[in-house]
Amino acid sequence: MKAVVFENQKITMADVPIPVLSKNEALVKIHLAGICATDVALFFGHHNFAGIPGHEFTGVVQSAPEQPDLEGRRVVADINCGCGQCDVCRTRDPRHCANRSVVGIRGRNGVFAEFCVLPLSNLHIVPDGIGDKEAVFAEPLAAALEISRQVKVSESSKVAILGDGKLGLLCAMVLRQFTPNLILIGRHPEKLIIAELQGVRTICRQGGREYETSNIVSEKFDLAVDATGSPAGINEAIRLVRPEGTVVIKTTSFEKSEIDLAGVVVNELNLIGSRCGDIRLAVDFMEKKVIDLHPMIEALYPLDSFEKAFEHAMRKGSRKILIQN
Ligand SMILES: [Zn+2]
Ligand SMILES: [Zn+2]
Numbered sequence: 001m002k003a004v005v006f007e008n009q010k011i012t013m014a015d016v017p018i019p020v021l022s023k024n025e026a027l028v029k030i031h032l033a034g035i036c037a038t039d040v041a042l043f044f045g046h047h048n049f050a051g052i053p054g055h056e057f058t059g060v061v062q063s064a065p066e067q068p069d070l071e072g073r074r075v076v077a078d079i080n081c082g083c084g085q086c087d088v089c090r091t092r093d094p095r096h097c098a099n100r101s102v103v104g105i106r107g108r109n110g111v112f113a114e115f116c117v118l119p120l121s122n123l124h125i126v127p128d129g130i131g132d133k134e135a136v137f138a139e140p141l142a143a144a145l146e147i148s149r150q151v152k153v154s155e156s157s158k159v160a161i162l163g164d165g166k167l168g169l170l171c172a173m174v175l176r177q178f179t180p181n182l183i184l185i186g187r188h189p190e191k192l193i194i195a196e197l198q199g200v201r202t203i204c205r206q207g208g209r210e211y212e213t214s215n216i217v218s219e220k221f222d223l224a225v226d227a228t229g230s231p232a233g234i235n236e237a238i239r240l241v242r243p244e245g246t247v248v249i250k251t252t253s254f255e256k257s258e259i260d261l262a263g264v265v266v267n268e269l270n271l272i273g274s275r276c277g278d279i280r281l282a283v284d285f286m287e288k289k290v291i292d293l294h295p296m297i298e299a300l301y302p303l304d305s306f307e308k309a310f311e312h313a314m315r316k317g318s319r320k321i322l323i324q325n
């Protein structure tokens with residue numbers, strides 16, 4: 001099968017054998033895959049990963065010997081694969097298993113290929129009402145929804161989202177469904193408009209000095225979400241929340257952050273790290289059709305043109321780039 005291989009900051013288009021299934025696994029034919037900021041970080045060696053990258057996808061089950069009823073079904077998948085044996089897997093959440101592999105990120109090949117092997121227990125069927133170009137967003141959408149699982153967001157909650165990158169936009173559009181008192185702060189008018197058209201209030205501070213939001217926003221928020229992708233974003237979020245408020249950190253920056261700890265202590269803030277979410281919640285959410293994901297897509301490329309697609313995805317300000325099989 002055709003596959004993309006990342007190694008030593010090089011992209012190779014390779015012809016590799018179709019993977020062999022172990023017990024309780026399925027072979028999935030990948031239809032659409034999305035390139036995400038994590039893939040760019042992998043490429044630059046930040047996760048110490050070598051192999052087939054890619055973790056955002058939708059596809060069709062080609063073979064599943066232990067669960068043949070799945071064959072031919074459209075699926076998405078939870079990307080965290082716990083060992084299934086340890087205490088964390090048995091009693092808490094395999095997403096935090098110390099021995100986990102993560103599809104296309106850690107110890108397991110991903111979806112920038114014609115086929116991918118996934119544990120049966122990670123698969124979720126995509127209902128007919130959800131198109132492939134929506135289903136491919138299941139993983140980042142679940143990550144956005146994770147905030148609503150970690151923090152109680154109600155109609156009266158005042159929420160600020162920092163960053164109008166792909167994840168920031170999704171967080172804003174998702175949390176807008178929980179509260180009308182939400183603002184998205186970004187610097188790209190062409191991206192902010194995507195959220196605006198779906199009822200999100202936005203502030204653009206293009207050309208403004210970095211992280212001087214106090215002039216733009218004088219309000220204090222119950223919850224601020226840092227999705228800036230910048231190590232300085234967290235301090236901005238800290239400045240925006242009220243005493244005893246909450247900051248959710250979505251930014252995975254490989255540069256170290258200098259956190260304004262005094263601000264956190266004096267104002268008794270809650271800082272919450274937030275990674276992946278529950279794919280089932282994302283599928284249910286998509287089924288309700290409350291947000292339109294299509295404007296998030298910038299371009300589609302065939303798998304053969306992966307290098308071009310990846311260059312495009314690395315352009316600053318690009319929306320979602322999809323790989324089609
Ligand atoms: Zn991702
Ligand atoms: Zn485990």
